[in-house]
Amino acid sequence: MLSARARTAESSAIRDLLRHAESPGVLSLAGGLPSAAMFPVDDVVRAANGVLRDPSTLQYGLSEGSTELRTIVAGPSGDPDRIVITTGSQQALDLLGRVLLDPGDDIVVPDPCYVGARQALGASGATLVGVPGDVDGLDTDRLADRLAAGLRPKAVYVVANFDNPSGAVLAPVRRRMLVALAERYGFIIIEDDPYGALRYAGTEIDDIGPGSDRVVRLRTVSKTIAPGLRVGWLVGPQWLVDAVVVAKQSVDLHTSTVTQAVAAHLLGQDGWLDGHLAELRPWYRDQRDALVEALTEKLPGAAFSVPDGGMFLWVRLPDVDTAGLLPSAIRSGMAFVPGSAFAVDRDLGELLRLSFATVDRSQMGGAVDRLARSLARAA
């Protein structure tokens, strides 16, 4: 009775396992949940009280999103008509899959790749072509080779800043090369940037192809304000934005006008976001440092780079099957995501992703102790 798409929807054994791991007593470094302790609750309450008094906040709204919010996120030099408000970035991925991809099309994704992107972009029936990366992000030389050999993707998906799961930042020279390849081979770059604002060290890098009509940018308040608002947006060329708006109307009419108004109220206050980020950044940096310290001390065999931002450490445990280790780790009272969950074509079985965002730093050492204990038992 189910459609072909529904029958082939990605099975999620690991997700099911991890779901049981989100129980009290388990220190989960698995999920990419921002810290609830840092949600700007008072400001959100004030914003809600401010906007809900206007009945239009509760009414149907435009499919492209509220004019107020689009104007604010466009900024003084941007064009609100090139923006669509989405129910988080996840919906932007789904909408782009719909309007860009047909079954049989190719789309390049990094290998490893954010699971939600794989699901949303794969739902179109397109083939996901994995291109590996390194600490400098997607390997654009490898991509160039594949293109020279005949690959003709409709789009290339990247998380250029503090990639999930790898933590990598796409190097400036690779950003420029990616745009050059997009222009030469006629593909769209889907640049997903949930973590860019969470930089703890180093200097900011220019966006991919500023001004290029080959780039569609995905933004969200999920990691900077709160994911429960489900407010994100995409910025792209007009032909693509127009198609996304038509699809958006069909999929949910529009994103909640209530949560859009709350986001607009906060983002529209001069300096509010900068002030909030000034609190978030050192807090997450300390979280990262606590996890790095715990790993260094308690798990000397673990190999990883320390990312300058984001939420994740991407850790190699040589000769360990991390997927096989997970049930034992959960029994020991901690959780992680095994590398295989992010794999497109590569064997990432020795890797695992640890989030430093969710668990309080005082418990980071305890979580790594439990991981070390389950490792010792497995050896």
Add this chain to the structure above:
Amino acid sequence: MLSARARTAESSAIRDLLRHAESPGVLSLAGGLPSAAMFPVDDVVRAANGVLRDPSTLQYGLSEGSTELRTIVAGPSGDPDRIVITTGSQQALDLLGRVLLDPGDDIVVPDPCYVGARQALGASGATLVGVPGDVDGLDTDRLADRLAAGLRPKAVYVVANFDNPSGAVLAPVRRRMLVALAERYGFIIIEDDPYGALRYAGTEIDDIGPGSDRVVRLRTVSKTIAPGLRVGWLVGPQWLVDAVVVAKQSVDLHTSTVTQAVAAHLLGQDGWLDGHLAELRPWYRDQRDALVEALTEKLPGAAFSVPDGGMFLWVRLPDVDTAGLLPSAIRSGMAFVPGSAFAVDRDLGELLRLSFATVDRSQMGGAVDRLARSLARAA
């Protein structure tokens, strides 16, 4: 560059026209917007203040929706695990299209049909097969004939209570026949019920096939609390619910936890919804009566039934091309939706839909005056 789906997405000349009609000075009887005057603003503000203090309200949530809201809408005899919270009923239609329909499949829809259902269900690439109805709703004898002649739809879509646009209520005998046909021919009944709670006369009719695992029910707070919350839900057989949850995760992770919590806070208060509906019903009934009176007085050639609930009058203007009339009506300062916008296969060119929900009743006469004027000019 666009996908096949995006290239064939329904063009919306009428929608574009109507969009320009939503300007100040135009009395629009076109949109199905609930009256902003009746939004329970104070209760929503109190609910928001109550729920936002809990940081988990701002966190990521379950793809199937919050356990609290699912438990409340399931009721004491229902099963929360058979429920998925959706971003309005529109998203439920989209998700069902995804998990049930493949290109080449048939799905039966009423003719005329709610435009958003046609878009969402048609996006799957399935063929929409229109079956006409009358004042008793979808003509199940005609449907039986089509089935006997070989039609094998995956699903049948109905708005059984105060249909959009026709206002019809599916008669009890037809409800029973529809379930019998579903069991015999193996299709799913998608029962969309945004308007059932807005009954102003007559007695409530039993749901289609209570307890039948052939029925998936779509519910929403859009017409009873506020559409801006974008909170709806579907109730269906377990295999279908499970597939919808997998799809839901891919399309937007989950519906806003904030607006879900607000809805749960309101719906969870004993007697709150009944009290609110007790205010809504007579108010909308008076709105309906004002429009009926204006039409009877000022447009004696108009033919229509008076529905016992909902938001719409479905009006025939004999020998008038209503789509052709629309631009002139907008110039006269009023708007409606021409019948052709709802047509699947039938010629509905003499019909138009008038909403009595949005414009204040004091202006209803003025709106119909303007319609009469544009008609007189066209004659």
